[in-house]
Amino acid sequence: MRTLMDPLTPEERILLHTVWEPFAKEGQFPTLRYVNYVLRRQGLDAAAILRSVPVAQMSDWNAGYRAVFSDRDGYPRPDGEVRLTIAGLYHLRGDETADGICRILLETMRAASKAQEYILSNPYVTTDAEASFAKVLDRIEASDELAKRAELIAAAEWPGLRISSQDANARIEAVQPGHLLPDADFASVEEYLAAITVATTPLPIPQPLPYGDPRALLRAFSVLDVTVELVLGIAGFAARPPVDRSALLALDVDDDHSLQTGITVLTEMLANLQVGKAQGHPSPHALGRLTNWLTQELPTINQPAVARANATLDSLREIRNSTIHPKPNGKHLKNHEKLGLSYPITDPSRAWDSIRAHTEQALITLYEEILAARPAAQ
Structure with missing residues (x-):
């Protein structure tokens, strides 16, 4: 498809x-x-x-x-x-007008998404969040001619944007988050379109996976490291931590403390992936830049597949952060589901096996897609 x-x-x-x-x-x-x-x-x-x-x-x-x-x-x-x-x-990228319209609409989506934050301080809110379109245009200093064209495109951007009010001349006054992607905080068109593809592709709910080979996860990291060096010329992309730390990934766990220790080591390895700068995406953590960076380096890569694998890895980072800084968060359940985990976790041993198995599969997806997208000269 x-x-x-x-x-x-x-x-x-x-x-x-x-x-x-x-x-x-x-x-x-x-x-x-x-x-x-x-x-x-x-x-x-x-x-x-x-x-x-x-x-x-x-x-x-x-x-x-x-x-x-x-x-x-x-x-x-x-x-x-x-x-x-x-x-x-x-498909018109590089055209100054097309790129300018995209810049306006991405900024508008981000503003509409951020406008929802007022709900957190108002438990009894009865109106939808809105963002001023005029303020967006002022912030990015968009010309009126470009703004008019962006408004016409916006009318069909239902995945990430809704027009909530217009003036007497049918010019947009306020916007709301979209139906499909209400949290449309995207730094690039590629990221937005990949999110639409993922959201409209029916996927089975991940199930707990068995984990038979203790060294399979470490091997997947090693193959990813070699693949990135072969295709992109970057040595040490997935460098291992000291043996006393990396060896923990091969050990089983039987209690919550051992599980959290293993998750910590695994998320540290993911955080230390040598992901380069992604154009227009200043995320401070490696997984926040990974999909955009790979698309930037390998334009033909299967971005939806990479985005799904990246989301699986990032869910582990979110789970670890939620144990360090616990607070009410609707993402907890989804992050656990992506790794085949119950929420809350009741069986540390089974959870650790599923985490390792899902992480291994995500890493395999990454290095297979990187290999498939390498330039023909290689």
């Missing part, structure tokens, strides 16, 4: 540019009648190409989210508009 960031076919790129060029120039989407005519002159069927564009959808009855679309009810009208989303702008 093709994902939102897979390369478009030549016919799909013609469709994309047929819609983009008048929109970029005039700030208005072309009609389906116009698109049909332009593509028909080139021997192409616009309706068939519109159906072929990769889509992320929750179910068969849902129209889904795609780069280019016409009339979201599924019954295109000749006088209806053919519109673009951020997924479409992703």
Whole structure:
């Protein structure tokens, strides 16, 4: 199945540019009648190409989210508009206008997500969180022409954004978090689209996994280390801590203290991965930059697969932090589920086996995807 960031076919790129060029120039989407005519002159069927564009959808009855679309009810009208989303702008990256629109919309999503924090101090809140669109535009000093185009794109960005109010001229006044990704704190378009793909891909709930080979996890770290050096030329990417620490990963546990010690060693190894700087993503911890960094270094890598593996590893970091700084957090249950754990943990021995097995699988996914994405010259 093709994902939102897979390369478009030549016919799909013609469709994309047929819609983009008048929109970029005039700030208005072309009609389906116009698109049909332009593509028909080139021997192409616009309706068939519109159906072929990769889509992320929750179910068969849902129209889904795609780069280019016409009339979201599924019954295109000749006088209806053919519109673009951020997924479409992703395939135009490098275009100054497209990149500027993405910058506005990502900042708007972050503002809408952050606006929800007021709920924490108001247990009796009855209204939805909102963020001022004008303040976002002022903060990033966006031109009015660019803002108008961003507003038209925003109307279809339901995964990460909702328009909550408009003025008499139909200009956006306030926005709310999206339906699919209410915590849309994304630093890049790639990260946003990967999150949509992950959220719309049905996955079984992870189950507790057995762990038979005591040294399998350490071996997975070693293979990842060698793979990164082979493909990216970075030595010591997953360097081991001293033997007295790393050896703990091969030992079984039988109580909570031993479990927490093992988790601490494992999260320290993950935190010390030599992940480089990810453009537009200043996260201080390695796992917070890993997906963006690998995508930056290996543009053809399977980002959704890497993002899922990264999420599994990051859930372990969150679990460890939650034991050090305990506080009410709705993410606890999900983080435990990703590693096949009950919440709270009642069987330390079984939990440690499942943690090691899920971590090993995530590391295997990472080095397999890195190998698959290496440049052909290698």
